Amino acid sequence: MNKEKEIFTTQIGGRDLVIETGKLAKLASGAVTVRYGDTVVLATAVVSAEAKEDMDYFPLLVDYEERLYAAGKISGSRFIKREGRPSDRAVLTCRLIDRPIRPLFPKNYRNDVQVIITVLSFDGENDPDIAAIIAASAALSQTVAPFEGPVSAVRVGMIDGKYIINPTSEEMEKTVLDLVVAGNKEKVMMIEAKAKEVSEKEFVEAIRIGQEALQPGIEIQKKLMAETKHKVEEVELPIVADVKGYVGEKLATAIYEADKAKREEQLSAFEAEVLKNFEGNYKQTELKNIFASLVEKEVRKAVIEKEIRPDGRKLDEIRPIDIEVGLLPRTHGTGLFTRGQTQVMSIVTLGAPGEEQVIETMEEEGTKRYMHHYNFPPFSTGEVKPIRGVSRREIGHGALAERGLLAVIPSKEEFPYTIRVVSEVLASNGSSSMASTCGSTLALMDAGVPIKAPVAGIAMGLMTNEKGYKVLTDIQGIEDFAGDMDYKVTGTKDGITAVQMDTKLKGLDIVILEEATMKARTAIDFILAKIAAVIAEPRKELSPYAPRITSLRIDPEKIGELIGPGGKNIRKIIEECGGNEIISIDIEDDGLVMISSTDSAMAKKAEEIITGTMREPEIGEIFEGPVVQILKDRMRGNEIGAIVQILPNKDGMVHISQISNERIEKVSDKVKVGDIVKVKVVDVDKEKGRISLSIKDAR
Numbered sequence: 001m002n003k004e005k006e007i008f009t010t011q012i013g014g015r016d017l018v019i020e021t022g023k024l025a026k027l028a029s030g031a032v033t034v035r036y037g038d039t040v041v042l043a044t045a046v047v048s049a050e051a052k053e054d055m056d057y058f059p060l061l062v063d064y065e066e067r068l069y070a071a072g073k074i075s076g077s078r079f080i081k082r083e084g085r086p087s088d089r090a091v092l093t094c095r096l097i098d099r100p101i102r103p104l105f106p107k108n109y110r111n112d113v114q115v116i117i118t119v120l121s122f123d124g125e126n127d128p129d130i131a132a133i134i135a136a137s138a139a140l141s142q143t144v145a146p147f148e149g150p151v152s153a154v155r156v157g158m159i160d161g162k163y164i165i166n167p168t169s170e171e172m173e174k175t176v177l178d179l180v181v182a183g184n185k186e187k188v189m190m191i192e193a194k195a196k197e198v199s200e201k202e203f204v205e206a207i208r209i210g211q212e213a214l215q216p217g218i219e220i221q222k223k224l225m226a227e228t229k230h231k232v233e234e235v236e237l238p239i240v241a242d243v244k245g246y247v248g249e250k251l252a253t254a255i256y257e258a259d260k261a262k263r264e265e266q267l268s269a270f271e272a273e274v275l276k277n278f279e280g281n282y283k284q285t286e287l288k289n290i291f292a293s294l295v296e297k298e299v300r301k302a303v304i305e306k307e308i309r310p311d312g313r314k315l316d317e318i319r320p321i322d323i324e325v326g327l328l329p330r331t332h333g334t335g336l337f338t339r340g341q342t343q344v345m346s347i348v349t350l351g352a353p354g355e356e357q358v359i360e361t362m363e364e365e366g367t368k369r370y371m372h373h374y375n376f377p378p379f380s381t382g383e384v385k386p387i388r389g390v391s392r393r394e395i396g397h398g399a400l401a402e403r404g405l406l407a408v409i410p411s412k413e414e415f416p417y418t419i420r421v422v423s424e425v426l427a428s429n430g431s432s433s434m435a436s437t438c439g440s441t442l443a444l445m446d447a448g449v450p451i452k453a454p455v456a457g458i459a460m461g462l463m464t465n466e467k468g469y470k471v472l473t474d475i476q477g478i479e480d481f482a483g484d485m486d487y488k489v490t491g492t493k494d495g496i497t498a499v500q501m502d503t504k505l506k507g508l509d510i511v512i513l514e515e516a517t518m519k520a521r522t523a524i525d526f527i528l529a530k531i532a533a534v535i536a537e538p539r540k541e542l543s544p545y546a547p548r549i550t551s552l553r554i555d556p557e558k559i560g561e562l563i564g565p566g567g568k569n570i571r572k573i574i575e576e577c578g579g580n581e582i583i584s585i586d587i588e589d590d591g592l593v594m595i596s597s598t599d600s601a602m603a604k605k606a607e608e609i610i611t612g613t614m615r616e617p618e619i620g621e622i623f624e625g626p627v628v629q630i631l632k633d634r635m636r637g638n639e640i641g642a643i644v645q646i647l648p649n650k651d652g653m654v655h656i657s658q659i660s661n662e663r664i665e666k667v668s669d670k671v672k673v674g675d676i677v678k679v680k681v682v683d684v685d686k687e688k689g690r691i692s693l694s695i696k697d698a699r
Contacts, residue, residue, distance in 0.1 A: 008223050010216040012036075012154060013165035015126070017217065019138055021224055030142030032224070034135040036166075038123035040070075043135030047145045048112035056285045058105055061114045062098040064132060066090050066362040070122040076360050087361045091395045093129045097136050099502050100182035100189035104148040108289075113145055122362055125168045130155055133182055134217050141225040148506060150225065151189055152217025153182040156210040158198065163206060165213045177203075179499075181210030185218055187507020191487075194403035197453075197495030200521050204514045211510065243290045246277060251298050255478070256310050259341075261382060263310070263478070267295065292481075299482035300463040304470050309479065311340075316473045318458075318523055323534045325446040332546040333447025337439035340476060341429035346439035348447040350546045351418040352596035353586040370409045372421045374398035374436055380428040397433040398423070401457075404437045404490030404498040405444070408452040415450055416549050416594050430476035431459035437490050438527060447546070448539040455497055456527035457490035460516040464505065471516050473523050487513070489520035493528055547584075547596040550603050554614045556591040562613060563587065569649055573609050577602040585610075609648040617646060617681045617691055622698055627675045630667050639667040644679050644693055652691035654679060659695050671695070 005022035018035040025031035028044035052059060068075060068083060075081045086094070097117065105113070117132045133153040140147040157167035157175035167175055179193040188211055195203070247270075254266035271291050278287055302308040307315055319340030327334045333348035356367035374397045378385035401423060409419065421443060423436035434457030441454045461475030462485035472479055480486055484505045490498045501513070542548070554562060563570050570585055577583045583597040583606055593610060597603040617623070623646035631641045631653070641655045654677075659670050671677060678699070683692035 006224060008220045010220040012213065012216050015166070017131075017134070017220065019134075019220055019224065021138075021142065028139070029144070030139040030226075032135055032138045032142070033120070034131045034138065035121075036131045037126040038121055039119075039126040039128050039131055040121040041128050041131045041135050042118045042120055043115065043132065043139040045113065045115050045136070045139035045143050045145075047143045051110040052112065053110075054283065054285045055110050056289050058102070058107070058109050059112045060098070060102055060105065061112070062094050062101075062136070063114070063116045064090050064093045064097060065116065065118040067119055068362050070119045071124065071362045073362065088395050088399065089361055089363065091392050092399055093132060095392060095396050096129055096180065096182075096190070096192060097133050100133065100151045100153070101136060101140065101147070101149065103189065103504050104151065104184075104506060106146055109146060111145065113140075115139060119362060124363075125170075126166065127155065127169075127363070129180070130166060134221070138221050138224060141221055144226060149184065150218055150221035151182055151184055152214040152221070153180060153190075154210050154214045154217075155180050156206045156213070158202065158206065163209045165209075177206060179203075179206050179210060181207055181214060183211050183214055184507050185215070187505075187509060188501075188513060189503065189507050191499055191501035191513075193496075193499040194406060195496050195498065196407045197492055197497060199495050200517050203496050203499070204510070204517055207513060208510055242281075243274060243278065243287065244294060246274060247291075247294055251294060252302075255295060255298055256302075256308075256312075261341075264382070295478075296482040299478060300465055303463040303472065303479075304465055304467055307470065309472070311476065313474075315470055316519060316522070318474045318526060319476070321527065321530050323442060323530060325442050325535050330545055332543040333443045333445075333449070335439045335442025335444075335446055337435050337442060338427075339431065339435055339438075339474065341427055342425075342432055342435050342476075343427040344423050344425050344432060344435040344439040346421055346423045346436060346443040348440075348443040348449065349420045349422075350447060350449075350542065351420065352547060352549070352584040353412070353416050353418060353594050354584050354596075355418040369412060369417075370402070370406065370419045370421075372398050372402035372405065372423070372436075372440060374401060374423045374425070374433070376425045376428070376432065380425045380432070397436065400433050400488065400498060400500050401436040401440055401490075404457055405440055405451070405455050407497040408455055408492065410450050410452070416551060417449075417547075419444075419449060428477070430478075430480050431457075431474065431488075433457070434459050434488055434490070438531065441531060442535060445535050445538040448542040450538050453492040453494065454528055454531050455490055455492055456524045456531060457488060457498075458520050458523040458527065460487040460489065460520050460523075461485055462487070462503075462508075462512065462516070469512065471512065471519055473519055485512075485516070487516045487520070489517065489524065491521070491524050493525065545598065547598050548600060548603060550595045550607050552593050552595075552607060552611065554591045554593055554610070556589065558614055559587055559589075559591065562593070562610065564649075569613070572649070573606055573613075576609065577606045612648040613650060615647055615650070616686075617650070617652070617684060619681050619684060621681045622678060623647070623681070623693075624676060624678045627671050627673050627677060630671075630673060642667050642671050644677060646679060646681075646691070646693070650691070652679065652681065652693040654693045654695050658682070658693065658697070661696050 008019045021032045025044045029047045030045040033042050115136045119128045137149045137151040141150050155166050156179040157164040158177040159174050176196040177198050182190040257263040322338040324336040331347050332350045335346045356369045421440045425432045437457035461472035461479050461483040463470050464484050485503045488500045586594045595603050595606045625645045627642050628645050629643040633640050643651050645651050679693040680698040682694045
C-alpha cells in the first residue's frame with residue numbers, strides 16, 4: 001500500500017523515536033524506517049495475494065539483515081568483504097522479532113508474509129533490536145494482512161536498584177538486568193532476559209515498568225495503520241463437527257498415555273484412521289488441522305476443569321529426575337541430566353585463552369571466552385530428518401542456556417580458560433533447553449570450573465479457556481503443543497539468571513507471569529537440591545586431559561621484545577617446548593602472559609625461558625652459558641670478541657681484552673662456539689640493549 005511521505009515522533013526512554021513512511025521501498029506492501037538516536041532500521045512487509053493451498057501452518061518469514069556499513073565498517077576478512085550468512089546475534093534478533101508478532105495473526109491464515117528488517121545505521125549506543133520490533137509491527141500495520149497489532153518493545157536495565165528504559169551501551173556495562181519486553185496495549189507478548197541473580201520480585205516489577213514504557217510505541221503506530229484490513233474469521237466449519245463426532249471419547253485414551261513414544265504412536269494411528277474415514281470428503285490438511293485442534297482442546301479441558309495432566313502429574317509436579325556426572329573418559333567434564341523422557345548430555349572443553357571466539361559483526365568486535373552450543377538431532381524425537389546445519393531454533397536454545405549460566409562463569413582473571421559447552425539432546429519430550437542448562441551446570445562442575453553457584457532451569461506452561469486458566473510446572477511436549485505459554489526460567493538459589501517467554505495468545509496479563517515466576521522459583525530450588533545431592537560444588541582438580549595454564553606478568557613495554565620481529569622469538573620458544581600441539585602462549589596488552597599446555601614439564605620450561613628472557617642482568621652478576629658466536633672485525637677480518645648467551649634469548653659480548661689476563665691474538669685460541677663459559681656482567685647499556693661481559697673477571 002503506497003502512502004504519501006509521513007513522519008511521526010514520540011519519546012521512549014527520554015529519546016526521540018521517529019517513524020517515517022512513504023519514502024523508501026514503495027513497492028512493498030508496507031515499509032517504514034524507525035530512527036532511535038542515530039540507529040536507523042528499514043522494515044518492509046510483503047503479503048502474497050493468494051493463500052497457499054494444502055498448507056497446515058502460517059507461512060511467516062522474518063529476516064534481519066545486518067550491514068557492516070551501518071557501523072562504518074568493512075569486513076576484516078582479507079578475501080570476503082560481502083556480508084555472508086547471518087551471525088548468531090542476527091538469528092537471535094530474527095527470533096526476537098518473530099515471537100511477538102506471530103500470535104497476532106489468525107491461526108488459519110495461509111498467505112505468505114515476509115518481513116525484512118535491514119539495519120541502515122548503527123550509532124553504537126542504541127541497539128537496533130528494539131527499533132526492529134517496532135518497525136516490523138509498523139510495516140505489518142500498513143498492510144491488508146489480518147495483523148492484530150500494533151506491538152511495541154523496550155529494553156529494561158537495572159543499575160543500583162533503579163530501572164532504566166533502553167539503557168545505552170555504557171549503561172549496559174553496569175546493569176544487572178537485560179530485559180526485553182514486547183507487548184500490545186494491555187498485555188505482554190514476549191520476554192527475553194539475562195540477569196545477575198535478580199530476585200523474582202524485582203524481575204516482575206521490571207516487566208510492569210517495561211509494559212508501561214512501551215506504550216508510546218503503540219500510540220505512534222496507530223496513527224499510520226492501514227484503514228482497511230482483511231478479516232479472517234475463525235469459524236467452526238461443518239468438518240469440525242463431523243470429525244469431533246467420529247473421534248468421540250476415543251481421543252482421551254491416546255492422550256493420557258504417559259509414555260511419549262506410545263502416545264504419539266497411538267495418536268498417529270488414530271489420526272490415520274480419521275484421515276482414511278473422511279478421505280475424499282475433505283482436504284487432508286484440513287483434517288490434520290482439525291485433529292490437532294481436538295487434541296489441544298482435550299488436553300486443556302482436562303487440565304483446567306479437572307487438573308489432570310496427560311501423564312497424571314499434579315500441576316506443580318516435576319517429572320522424575322536422574323543425574324550423572326563424569327561419564328566420558330577423555331572429555332574435560334560431562335553431565336547427564338534426565339527429566340522424564342527428556343535427556344541431555346552436556347560436555348565441557350577447556351582451551352587456551354587464544355582459542356576464544358573472534359566476534360566481528362555490525363554491532364560488536366572482540367572475543368568470546370564462554371560458548372554454549374545446543375544440538376537437536378532428529379533421533380531425539382524418534383524422527384527421520386536430514387541434518388542440514390544448525391537451525392535457528394538450535395542457535396536460540398543454545399543462546400538461552402548460555403545466558404542462564406553467564407552470571408556464574410568465573411572471570412578471566414579467576415579462571416583464564418576458554419570454555420566451550422556442547423549440549424547434545426539425546427531424547428526430547430519438552431523443555432530440552434532447560435535440561436541443557438541443568439546438564440551444563442553439572443558438566444562445568446565436573447570439569448572443575450569454579451562457577452559461583454549451580455544454575456537450574458524450568459519451563460512453565462499455561463492452559464486457558466473460557467472457564468479460566470492454570471499454570472503448569474515442567475511442561476512436556478504435548479502440553480507445549482496444546483498450551484498457550486512457554487515460560488523458561490533459569491536461576492541460582494539467589495535469583496534469576498535468564499528468562500524467555502513466548503505465547504500463542506494475543507498477550508498475557510502480568511498477574512499470570514507473576515504466578516508463573518513464583519512457581520518457577522519453587523521448581524528451581526527443587527532441582528538445585530537434586531543437583532547438590534550428586535555434585536555439590538566444582539571439583540578441586542581439572543581433568544588430567546585439560547590443559548594447565550601458568551600465568552606470569554612482564555613489563556608491557558617489553559612485549560615486543562618477547563614476541564620478537566614477526567613473532568620470531570615467541571615461535572622459537574614454542575618450538576623448543578614441543579610445538580603448537582603441545583603448548584600455546586598468549587600475551588595480553590597489560591603484560592599478562594598465559595602458558596597453556598597438557599605437558600607440565602614443557603610448560604615449566606616455557607615459563608623459565610620467558611622469565612629469563614625478560615630478566616634484566618645487573619652489573620656484577622655472574623652467569624654461565626654457551627659461546628654462540630665468534631665476532632670478527634668487518635673491515636680487517638680479525639677476531640674481536642665472543643657472544644655468550646647468558647639468559648634465554650639474551651646475549652652479551654666478551655671483548656677479546658676480557659677473555660684472558662694475558663694478551664691473545666685470536667679469540668678462538670681460548671674459546672670456541674659451543675664452549676660453556678662463566679662470565680661477569682661489567683656494563684649494561686639499556687638504551688642500545690647491549691651487555692658487556694668479562695670471562696677473566698668471573699674467575
